[in-house]
Amino acid sequence: MENNEYFQRFGIVLNRKVVKTPIAIASMAGWVDANYVLARKAHVGVAFIGGYSIDEKTLEASHEMAKQGRKEFLCDDPLKELEDQSRLLEGSDVVTGINLRGSSEQSYQDITRYLGDRVIYEIDAHCRQEPMIRAGCGEYYLHHPDELARCIKALKSEDVTVSVKIRAGVHANDAVLAASLWKAGADIIHIDLMDFGYQKIRQIRNSCPLFIIANNSMHTFERVKEMFSHGADMVSLARKSDERTLGGLDAAISRYADEHGWYNSPKQLCRGGDLRALTFCCMPVKNCPLIPTLEKLGITREEYMAIKQEYVRGTPLSEGKQTCFGSLAWCCKDSSPCMFRDLSIRQAGLSNGEYMRKKREISDKLMHWLFYERAKDNVC
Numbered sequence: 001m002e003n004n005e006y007f008q009r010f011g012i013v014l015n016r017k018v019v020k021t022p023i024a025i026a027s028m029a030g031w032v033d034a035n036y037v038l039a040r041k042a043h044v045g046v047a048f049i050g051g052y053s054i055d056e057k058t059l060e061a062s063h064e065m066a067k068q069g070r071k072e073f074l075c076d077d078p079l080k081e082l083e084d085q086s087r088l089l090e091g092s093d094v095v096t097g098i099n100l101r102g103s104s105e106q107s108y109q110d111i112t113r114y115l116g117d118r119v120i121y122e123i124d125a126h127c128r129q130e131p132m133i134r135a136g137c138g139e140y141y142l143h144h145p146d147e148l149a150r151c152i153k154a155l156k157s158e159d160v161t162v163s164v165k166i167r168a169g170v171h172a173n174d175a176v177l178a179a180s181l182w183k184a185g186a187d188i189i190h191i192d193l194m195d196f197g198y199q200k201i202r203q204i205r206n207s208c209p210l211f212i213i214a215n216n217s218m219h220t221f222e223r224v225k226e227m228f229s230h231g232a233d234m235v236s237l238a239r240k241s242d243e244r245t246l247g248g249l250d251a252a253i254s255r256y257a258d259e260h261g262w263y264n265s266p267k268q269l270c271r272g273g274d275l276r277a278l279t280f281c282c283m284p285v286k287n288c289p290l291i292p293t294l295e296k297l298g299i300t301r302e303e304y305m306a307i308k309q310e311y312v313r314g315t316p317l318s319e320g321k322q323t324c325f326g327s328l329a330w331c332c333k334d335s336s337p338c339m340f341r342d343l344s345i346r347q348a349g350l351s352n353g354e355y356m357r358k359k360r361e362i363s364d365k366l367m368h369w370l371f372y373e374r375a376k377d378n379v380c
């Protein structure tokens with residue numbers, strides 16, 4: 001397939017490159033390098049190689065961890081190693097990220113001088129090994145979010161794409177943390193969910209507009225779909241990043257995307273969906289979860305109606321005289337059976353997949369409005 005076909009299917013661009021499938025390989029120190037990725041490249045869109053320790057303190061920690069029996073990437077010149085590794089991936093269609101352990105903002109900033117904007121820079125705020133925490137990296141950053149924000153800002157001052165890998169449930173409030181990463185300039189939040197379910201993804205989706213990668217045991221399409229329908233943009237796999245698992249997920253996700261048009265469409269709000277589900281909500285005329293959601297967001301019913309009407313104006317979603325509220329703007333997901341909506345979709349000259357893609361466009365605009373055009377502190 002060509003890039004434009006992948007874009008049509010998933011609509012994902014990271015670090016200025018079209019991503020061919022919303023599946024990533026998550027880093028495993030000592031294991032995930034360029035060759036590991038190349039052996040699995042057919043079914044992954046993004047890969048985070050590493051983690052690589054990039055300064056004296058974190059290199060020392062890596063040596064200590066290796067002595068304790070962990071497999072680590074131990075190289076005398078990590079900058080050269082990272083340059084070589086990223087070059088190996090340059091010709092592939094896998095978007096490259098590098099998972100880095102640095103103990104200061106300067107360490108992160110320095111590395112951009114070698115690699116420029118060719119790669120996504122992922123800060124490892126996840127590692128819970130004692131030597132790494134003592135070095136001032138990994139989970140240390142989740143207890144010192146101001147330092148984490150400074151590292152993000154240092155990277156962003158070099159105009160590169162930044163991901164932050166976190167472990168859920170370490171910071172006292174993951175929603176507050178996510179919003180602070182966004183405000184510091186991060187582009188991606190990569191979350192190891194541990195034992196938390198999709199509710200954690202929804203909480204983070206409702207707190208920031210970051211690109212969300214859900215991680216931990218994403219082995220089945222059911223689990224992946226649960227993450228997608230509550231706000232994840234991508235899933236990642238580490239321990240089970242074998243070809244068979246990756247291939248099976250890629251096939252199932254692609255089939256779903258081709259059939260339904262919007263691969264990570266949210267559940268409707270009344271079924272526990274995240275804020276993107278406002279695109280499927282009716283006019284605010286009955287007592288349902290839309291009303292408290294609007295109240296929590298500080299949006300009046302009139303404002304909500306006006307903004308949706310504005311966004312569908314001139315699009316096929318403004319049609320639909322036979323529907324409950326006279327316009328497809330207020331209609332539900334394609335998975336809720338409704339002959340009036342389906343008839344209107346056909347009359348508007350759309351397929352179900354195209355209808356869902358139009359709903360996605362409205363959802364994107366609504367999220368942009370919520371997070372950028374209105375006061376940012378209002379979100380749930």
Ligand SMILES: Cc1cc2nc3c(=O)[nH]c(=O)nc-3n(C[C@H](O)[C@H](O)[C@H](O)COP(=O)(O)O)c2cc1C
Binds near residue numbers: 026051125165192
């Ligand atoms: C051997 C091993 C090494 C890991 N090294 C790193 C690392 O260097 N940086 C990082 O952010 N996460 C690291 N992780 C965490 C994984 O990326 C991932 O978050 C975790 O394994 C849960 O995802 P999974 O269920 O897909 O394996 C490592 C995990 C394993 C098992």
Ligand code: SF4
Binds near residue numbers: 268288
């Ligand atoms: S407005 Fe409609 S779709 Fe939205 S929560 Fe209420 S009943 Fe559900």
Ligand code: SF4
Binds near residue numbers: 322323324332339340
């Ligand atoms: S016409 Fe059907 S899809 Fe549209 S709002 Fe009414 S019940 Fe929902």
